[in-house]
Amino acid sequence: MPTTRTTAHRAAVLGSPIAHSLSPVLHRAAYAELGLTHWSYDRFEVTETGLPAFLAGLDPSWAGLSLTMPLKRAVLPLLDTVSPTASSVEAVNTVVIDGDGRRTGDNTDIPGILAALRERGVTTVESAAVLGAGATASSALAALSRICTGPVTAYVRGPARAAEMREWGTRLGVDVRIADWSEAAGALGAPLVIATTPAGATDALAPHVPDRPGTLFDVLYDPWPTPLATAWSVRGGPVVGGLDLLVHQAVLQVELMTGRAPAPLAVMRAAGEHALGTRRA
Template sequence: MPTPTTDGRRAAVLGSPIAHSLSPVLHRTAYEELGLTGWTYDRFEVDEAGLPGFLDGLGPEWAGLSLTMPLKRAVIPLLDEISPTAASVEAVNTVVLTGDGRRVGDNTDIPGMVAALRERGIEQVGSAAILGAGATASSALAALARICTGEVVAYVRGENRAAQMRQWGERLGVEVRTADWTDAAEALRAPLVVATTPAGTTDALAAEVPEMPATLFDVVYDPWPTALAARWSAHGGAVVGGLDLLVHQAVLQVEQMTGRSPAPLDAMRKAGEHALAAR
């Protein structure tokens, strides 16, 4: 359980496993840049069974929480309110603890994806491809709902996952067609490819990158670059990485938890790059 403090405000990232998380580096950098000397940000190993007790033990000094797997859906019944963005994908990665004791959930992954793409000049695409079908893939679909004017093809393993992605598409208002993972090399010719799978999953696709690829958004940030991202860059394609997503969603978390805006995007990114290089 967290140790209470009477000095300043507290925030933390929760999940299991959590030791790898870069969130403390990003948020602490933001606090320093914003002059929030009394603020602290920690990490706690918390699983689904331990989440209710952890939340109940938080005192008034707590401002907010970042959540990673496996807590993004488990937290929803424990909240007083969730944003329409979080409700759209049934996933919360941000909890703001208000002064009157309420727990308000949001999802900054979705606008974070949009912001990361916009930073690289991707405002709108006519079609896109998604590699994978997990929780991150549903967030990617929600982000594509904002910028993709045409079809999204999801490359997945198994009909159950394919059906899930089509259901998410219907719910989010995205035209989704599914294809088998064995045909994933076809995805690499799309105007925008979003790889949502764990590290190593797309390595075999690196040899299939076309000569003139468009844009790849690979959500992995460690190890970086992935084999796919490295080959994509070598062939002249634009690459948006997992650190870009992590920083942009963290910027939104900092702004919500502290009430200070804008959060220092560049300083947070540099801190994240330095921390990754030191691993």
């Protein structure tokens, strides 16, 4: 972990599209609370093809990067070292740059998922369902490998996605069972449902929420609440949202990049909620 820096240093979130990202709001709120007036945090539109040149152009003032889609896997060959957590899912959402310019890749999504669930009292489950596939779904499986004692059913579209989720299950030591997306309504009876799909993908499932649902973790935060999350709450089920994940993983990023811990969780969450409320107004 880097030591606290006393000269001007930079961090940013990269991805495409990136204009919607709340990361600058969260990180800047943390810097202000921690008194890090010499730190700045921005956002940059960067594609997979543009990532090597962007990294090559960083000067010594850079301390860290947050990565969103489609860069979480594209960055892997451009790093000096990768943490075991990030290696387990071949996905990096955090790059820490030390004083010598060495780039270390990490993944704060996985511990962020666990922290968000723990905040709602979910520390172990007998089974779970994952809606969707891809980088976020693999992070969900990695988190579930630590708290789920039984099978995880993944609801996916197509044989390629099914094969990918089976492979991740084998690598992560999770008993993954595959179901077709057309059967996704059946997922809603699981003790824990993690929805990793894009906006609108789960809207049709809202009428199928059971009378006594378990816990829903919907990784979306804008628009929020989703129709599925709304229906879940109406029926009394606990809901963990994408802002919860975003804040918890950002807390860990701030700590890794600045060397200051603990990062101000409540302040960062309030800043995120305010920013989302402003967008909706």
